[in-house]
Amino acid sequence: MVASHVSIVSGGVYMKKIYWLSSIILAMTIGIACALHPSVKPSPNGIQLPVNYKDWPVIAPSYRSDNNTIRVILGNEIAVRAARSGNVVPWPEGAILAKIVWKEKSHEKWTSALLPGKFVHAEFMIKDSAKYSSTGGWGFARWKGLEQIPYGDDANFVQQCFGCHTPVKENDYVFTRPAEMP
Numbered sequence: 001m002v003a004s005h006v007s008i009v010s011g012g013v014y015m016k017k018i019y020w021l022s023s024i025i026l027a028m029t030i031g032i033a034c035a036l037h038p039s040v041k042p043s044p045n046g047i048q049l050p051v052n053y054k055d056w057p058v059i060a061p062s063y064r065s066d067n068n069t070i071r072v073i074l075g076n077e078i079a080v081r082a083a084r085s086g087n088v089v090p091w092p093e094g095a096i097l098a099k100i101v102w103k104e105k106s107h108e109k110w111t112s113a114l115l116p117g118k119f120v121h122a123e124f125m126i127k128d129s130a131k132y133s134s135t136g137g138w139g140f141a142r143w144k145g146l147e148q149i150p151y152g153d154d155a156n157f158v159q160q161c162f163g164c165h166t167p168v169k170e171n172d173y174v175f176t177r178p179a180e181m182p
């Protein structure tokens, strides 16, 4: 009697341990999967949407008067360190620049104040000179709309990006100048 009682108790503890362990493993798996944005498809050139880009610091804002869009250029840690220290021609290996674009809209209480309206897209330039040697050392990728649909029918879309960035070749193919800050 005593022996069977003990074995039931210890079996219960054992089951509880397995239960907790599997819950932790499940939570970790979901966490890792979310971090990699599994629901967001990779760009046709194989680039995955960078994790946590929305939390990156600002390098500069910009505005395009030809299509009335407000932009914010963000950088990963390597890019921001380079930007803050003025070390950006060339940008260091591993730097990632993100650009987030919104249609402008007027503030309803102060119409001359322009605010971000509809989200247009998020796009990226990833510095890896060896991997992206044919496009100036930068990997290009864009995801459209809040649905984050990868841009481009095939990997050749990067020629559009690279082509339009060649006028700033002498600035390491980057238009943005880090904004002046105190």
Ligand code: HEC
Pocket (backbone or CB within 6 Å): 062, 063, 064, 071, 073, 097, 098, 099, 123, 124, 125, 140, 141, 142, 151, 157, 158, 160, 161, 162, 164, 165, 173, 174, 175, 176, 177
């Ligand atoms: C028609 C020209 C044009 C095309 C095509 C183009 N860009 Fe740009 N891009 C610009 C200009 C101009 C800027 C700077 C002004 C601004 O902030 O939008 C810029 C800025 C950027 C920036 C911020 C860093 C920088 O260079 O200032 C990123 C990131 C970027 N583009 C990614 C892309 C990607 C990815 C593609 C292709 C899917 C692409 N661009 C295609 C003109 C272009």
